[in-house]
Each structure stands twice: as structure tokens, then as C-alpha cells.
Amino acid sequence: MYESLLYQDFLTGSMDDKLLSKYSEVLSTSSQSRQSESTRLAALHSLSNFSPVLQLAFQAPSKQYPVLPAICALLTLLSDDDHEIRTLASKLTATILNKQMISTPMGSEENLAKTIIETFDYDSIEQNIIPIICQANIPEALTSPLDSRDNLFAKERENVWRDEIYELELYLDILSQSCRRLQGGEKLPHSRLVQFARDGVNLIQALPEKYKKSPVGWDWDNDVCEMIMKISLILEHTGYSGLLVC
Amino acid sequence: MRKEVKANELMKNVMQACLEDIRGEKVFPVGSDLYFERATTLLLDMIADWRYGPVESPEKILSDLLRCKNNEVILKALDFINEFKPEGMSSIRGDLELLLSSNRSKRVRAWTLQSLSSIGANEKSGLSLKYCLDELEMATVLPLKEAWIIHCGYASREVLDLCMSHSYIRTS
Numbered sequence: 001m002y003e004s005l006l007y008q009d010f011l012t013g014s015m016d017d018k019l020l021s022k023y024s025e026v027l028s029t030s031s032q033s034r035q036s037e038s039t040r041l042a043a044l045h046s047l048s049n050f051s052p053v054l055q056l057a058f059q060a061p062s063k064q065y066p067v068l069p070a071i072c073a074l075l076t077l078l079s080d081d082d083h084e085i086r087t088l089a090s091k092l093t094a095t096i097l098n099k100q101m102i103s104t105p106m107g108s109e110e111n112l113a114k115t116i117i118e119t120f121d122y123d124s125i126e127q128n129i130i131p132i133i134c135q136a137n138i139p140e141a142l143t144s145p146l147d148s149r150d151n152l153f154a155k156e157r158e159n160v161w162r163d164e165i166y167e168l169e170l171y172l173d174i175l176s177q178s179c180r181r182l183q184g185g186e187k188l189p190h191s192r193l194v195q196f197a198r199d200g201v202n203l204i205q206a207l208p209e210k211y212k213k214s215p216v217g218w219d220w221d222n223d224v225c226e227m228i229m230k231i232s233l234i235l236e237h238t239g240y241s242g243l244l245v246c
Numbered sequence: 247m248r249k250e251v252k253a254n255e256l257m258k259n260v261m262q263a264c265l266e267d268i269r270g271e272k273v274f275p276v277g278s279d280l281y282f283e284r285a286t287t288l289l290l291d292m293i294a295d296w297r298y299g300p301v302e303s304p305e306k307i308l309s310d311l312l313r314c315k316n317n318e319v320i321l322k323a324l325d326f327i328n329e330f331k332p333e334g335m336s337s338i339r340g341d342l343e344l345l346l347s348s349n350r351s352k353r354v355r356a357w358t359l360q361s362l363s364s365i366g367a368n369e370k371s372g373l374s375l376k377y378c379l380d381e382l383e384m385a386t387v388l389p390l391k392e393a394w395i396i397h398c399g400y401a402s403r404e405v406l407d408l409c410m411s412h413s414y415i416r417t418s
Contacts, residue, residue, distance in 0.1 A: 016375075019376055019379065020402065027399075030395055036388070038388070039391070041392075042391075042392035042393075042396050045363075045395075045396045046395050046397075046399030046400075048399065049403070050399035
């Protein structure tokens with residue numbers, strides 16, 4: 001009886017749900033590239049310990065377990081800078097997806113993305129994927145490299161392995177494919193995503209006036225080019241691509 | 247053949263003496279710590295390859311090592327648990343939990359947490375997710391933080407246990 005009541009609590013989003021959200025936050029923070037390698041590895045081991053729950057979430061999609069943030073952390077770890085972490089993350093992905101063969105990290109990402117679309121509803125996908133897309137700091141990415149043109153050394157990226165454009169395309173693909181599965185047609189793009197893209201466009205439009213040069217070119221910072229591409233991809237996704245005509 | 251048997255007997259006697267010294271925490275005028283460390287290494291090697299047959303159960307030996315006051319002895323025992331991930335040793339969980347709540351160094355606590363995850367791959371965690379998250383917030387050094395992050399995943403399985411027991415209640 002007590003356990004049944006506890007399960008009701010879990011389903012109605014009380015005690016366990018809050019704890020799981022807090023745990024997911026821990027995972028999400030610990031799996032970021034800015035964290036040390038040992039912390040990212042700890043996040044992966046933690047996910048590995050948690051994997052029976054993830055496995056259950058994929059086996060019983062109708063129950064809609066609140067584990068998508070943890071799965072998103074795994075998605076981040078699949079494109080980690082460290083080879084060992086990526087390999088272990090691929091193994092873990094194969095385990096939770098119940099696959100006999102371990103794919104490459106990129107293949108695992110695609111498999112995981114496909115299963116996310118099939119398992120979770122659009123609202124929870126939107127709720128978890130959009131904050132990941134919008135976590136990029138556009139003003140910092142667009143302005144700081146251009147402000148410090150007299151740097152002697154190239155800025156070292158936190159993750160040299162991750163293809164940020166590919167990752168963004170994957171996230172946008174999850175959003176659009178999940179939206180297509182919605183009954184009752186298309187859904188309007190999320191206001192936060194639209195706002196993110198609009199802010200980006202405003203900052204891009206301010207760039208040429210300030211520097212009198214095309215912001216996209218071989219002699220420009222990689223982060224700037226990447227951010228411009230990201231914003232244009234988001235605009236394309238949200239259907240506001242006309243905004244980028246400068 | 248007889249020589250081999252005698253050698254094995256001698257080794258068993260040495261092990262037994264080491265074990266009793268660690269249990270009794272005998273203090274020698276010089277080199278106690280070094281002796282305990284060597285004795286622990288010897289005992290753990292014996293558990294690892296099981297060449298000389300049982301002196302006492304590995305579970306009991308590990309339990310005694312974990313109760314020792316010498317930090318190095320405890321760390322060696324924890325390292326052994328983390329490396330070999332011995333199965334069916336649920337009785338040392340109590341010793342590990344006791345170690346976790348004791349006023350030991352942060353390094354010992356971090357390794358203890360790792361050991362708790364190592365021995366309990368298929369068992370229920372003794373620590374709740376709430377407790378783990380609270381401890382994670384309070385942890386100030388990276389090894390301890392990381393150990394709590396790892397153990398959080400293990401403690402999160404309580405959600406699964408809850409679901410399983412609910413399915414059981416519904417079906418029974």
C-alpha cells in the first residue's frame with residue numbers, strides 16, 4: 001500500500017520526480033565540455049548505474065518516465081572530447097537500446113535520437129532539447145573574438161572533436177521529426193527558439209557596420225562563423241529564414 | 247608434493263598471523279604502519295588468486311580490513327573492491343556505510359562510495375537519492391563530488407524498484 005502510494009507520488013510528479021529532475025540537472029552540468037575529464041567520466045559512470053531505469057523507459061514508452069534529461073546528457077557524452085568517454089558512452093547506448101552491436105559514437109547518437117523520437121512525446125522533447133540549443137551565448141560567440149584581434153595564440157576550444165553544426169542539426173531534426181508525429185498537424189515553433197534566433201540576427205546585422213568587413217571568411221574566427229551558421233539553421237527550422245537577409 | 251603442501255600450510259599460517267595482527271591492531275615500536283600495509287597487500291593478493299585455499303572467507307577478511315584504524319589498510323581494501331568488483335559480498339555493505347558516516351578523510355569517503363557502487367551492481371542501494379544529492383551539494387573536493395555523482399545514478403534506481411514493486415502489486 002505504502003509503495004503504491006509512493007508510485008502515485010512518482011506518477012503525479014511529486015517526490016521522486018523532483019529528485020530525478022535534480023539528478024538530471026547534476027548529470028547535465030557534469031557532462032558539459034567545460035567540466036574536467038574526470039567529472040565527465042563520473043557523469044557517464046553515474047548514467048551507467050542509472051541505465052536499468054533508462055532501459056525500462058525505452059521498453060515501456062507509454063509510461064513516459066521523466067528520464068529525457070538524463071538521455072540528453074548521454075547524447076552530449078557521445079560527442080565528448082575524450083575518446084574513452086565516447087567509447088564508453090557508445091557501449092552504454094547499445095545496452096540501454098538493447099542492441100547487440102556497439103555502433104560508433106556518431107552512429108550511437110543517431111540511434112539514440114531515433115529512439116527518443118519514437119519514445120517521448122513532443123512536449124517533453126521540446127522542453128528538454130530547446131534549452132540545449134539555446135544555451136549558447138550568442139553575444140559572447142559573436143563579439144569577443146572580434147574584439148581581441150591582437151591575440152597571439154589561437155583560442156583553444158573546449159571540445160575539438162564535437163562538430164557543433166552536426167549536433168545542432170541532430171537536435172533540430174529530433175524536434176522536427178517529433179513534431180511531424182504529432183496528431184493534428186504542425187505546431188508553431190517555440191517562442192524561446194524564435195527569440196534566440198531573432199537575437200542572433202540582430203547581433204549578426206550589427207557586425208558588418210562595426211567591422212566593415214564580411215563577418216564570414218577565412219580570416220575570421222571559427223566561433224563567429226559557427227554561430228552564424230547555427231542561427232541560420234534555427235531560422236530555417238522555425239520558418240523565419242527571411243530574417244537573415246541583410 | 248609434500249613440500250608444496252608444507253609451503254601452502256606455511257602461507258596459511260602467515261596469513262592467519264597477519265589477519266590477527268590487523269584485527270588486534272598491534273602497535274610495534276617501529277614500522278607498524280609499514281607492516282600493516284604489507285600484511286594487507288599479502289592478504290588481498292591471497293583473496294585475488296585464492297591459491298592457498300580458504301583461511302577465512304574473503305568477505306570476513308575484507309570486513310576486518312575495512313574496520314581497521316589504519317587509513318592505508320582501508321584504502322588498499324577499497325582499491326581491491328573497486329578493481330575486482332567482487333560479487334556476493336553484500337555483508338560488507340554495512341562496513342562501507344559505516345566507513346562513509348565515519349569521520350575519515352575525504353579521499354577515504356570518495357573511494358568508499360565507489361566501492362559501494364562496485365559491490366552493489368545488482369543490489370538495492372542503502373542510500374537514498376535525496377541523501378546522495380544533499381551530500382553532493384555539501385561536498386567540497388572534486389573526488390568526493392565525483393563519487394557522489396556516480397553514486398547518485400546508483401541510488402536513482404530506487405525509482406525503478408518502486409515501479410517494479412508497483413507492477414508486482416498490480417499483478418498480484
